[in-house]
Amino acid sequence: MRVLHFTDLHVQRRPRLIDLVTGPKRIIGALNLYLLGRRSHFQRVVQEGLVQAILEQAPDVVVCTGDLTALATDDELEAAHALLRPVYERFPFVVQPGNHDTYVRERRPGDRMRRWFGPWMGPGGPRLVRHGGAAFLTVETCRAHLTSRGQTPPGELAKAAMLLDTLGLRGRDPAEEGLLLFWCQHYPLRDRHGAPYGPAGRCLADAAAVEALLASRSEVGAVLHGHEHHGFRTTVPGLRGPVPVLNPGAGGYAHLPAKRRTAHFSIYDVQDGALVSVERFAWQGERFAPEPGGAYATGG
Numbered sequence: 001m002r003v004l005h006f007t008d009l010h011v012q013r014r015p016r017l018i019d020l021v022t023g024p025k026r027i028i029g030a031l032n033l034y035l036l037g038r039r040s041h042f043q044r045v046v047q048e049g050l051v052q053a054i055l056e057q058a059p060d061v062v063v064c065t066g067d068l069t070a071l072a073t074d075d076e077l078e079a080a081h082a083l084l085r086p087v088y089e090r091f092p093f094v095v096q097p098g099n100h101d102t103y104v105r106e107r108r109p110g111d112r113m114r115r116w117f118g119p120w121m122g123p124g125g126p127r128l129v130r131h132g133g134a135a136f137l138t139v140e141t142c143r144a145h146l147t148s149r150g151q152t153p154p155g156e157l158a159k160a161a162m163l164l165d166t167l168g169l170r171g172r173d174p175a176e177e178g179l180l181l182f183w184c185q186h187y188p189l190r191d192r193h194g195a196p197y198g199p200a201g202r203c204l205a206d207a208a209a210v211e212a213l214l215a216s217r218s219e220v221g222a223v224l225h226g227h228e229h230h231g232f233r234t235t236v237p238g239l240r241g242p243v244p245v246l247n248p249g250a251g252g253y254a255h256l257p258a259k260r261r262t263a264h265f266s267i268y269d270v271q272d273g274a275l276v277s278v279e280r281f282a283w284q285g286e287r288f289a290p291e292p293g294g295a296y297a298t299g300g
């Protein structure tokens with residue numbers, strides 16, 4: 001089966017005044033976007049091209065690891081919901097919030113986004129869903145924070161461990177049951193060189209606790225994430241050996257070849273519980289095409 005992973009779409013709509021007064025994080029975000037030029041980092045034509053490419057690839061499942069929006073305003077969530085309609089209407093879809101989708105304090109991170117994407121997010125807290133030979137454990141790492149420092153909510157990792165227990169595969173390779181389990185979170189654990197992801201103000205504060213859990217379990221076959229807009233892959237230790245950690249890079253990124261910047265998504269071929277191949281697609285100016293030389297051959 002083929003699992004299509006995209007992340008960091010960053011759908012943008014100009015905020016209204018009311019949007020800005022409801023959250024200090026949004027004011028900082030809006031300044032970044034509209035005064036410092038970050039708005040031009042993402043393009044609507046690329047976001048629409050991503051949806052077209054997903055339809056053409058016709059995967060068995062689509063998974064998104066967050067940052068659908070820039071400021072988590074109603075207008076942006078509405079636009080992201082409309083943009084992705086052909087995707088969630090046609091394919092099984094798994095989605096979780098990114099830090100940009102949680103810019104306003106909420107009872108549970110992602111509650112606002114859940115008003116539009118609830119059917120594909122679950123009620124909050126970690127969630128385990130299975131689609132054929134692939135399972136997806138989505139773990140919350142985002143919250144409203146002025147410097148975008150991520151943190152799993154209290155109890156999140158203990159609940160995630162309990163969800164792993166429900167598989168009844170502790171200490172075993174889920175491939176024995178024909179299953180590959182993807183651990184999905186927005187924040188990176190490691191950087192592109194395999195070192196702990198930083199800087200301290202923008203990282204996942206308790207990444208070490210996530211890694212300790214992963215290192216103690218046999219069930220996780222790969223970690224999927226986003227947040228860092230230039231894609232990369234690395235590994236973290238697992239009970240059965242290194243676990244691949246995969247970030248395709250931003251799916252809505254503007255095409256700026258001079259800066260070696262373009263949008264990407266990946267397709268994971270899963271057979272009999274094994275990750276057989278990673279194919280990464282890059283926006284080439286008019287459409288997405290397989291990355292020349294294979295996944296990650298061109299760098300970020």
Ligand SMILES: [Fe+2]
Pocket residue numbers: 008010067098100227228229
């Ligand atoms: Fe992002």
Ligand SMILES: [Fe+2]
Pocket residue numbers: 067098099100186226227228
């Ligand atoms: Fe992010």
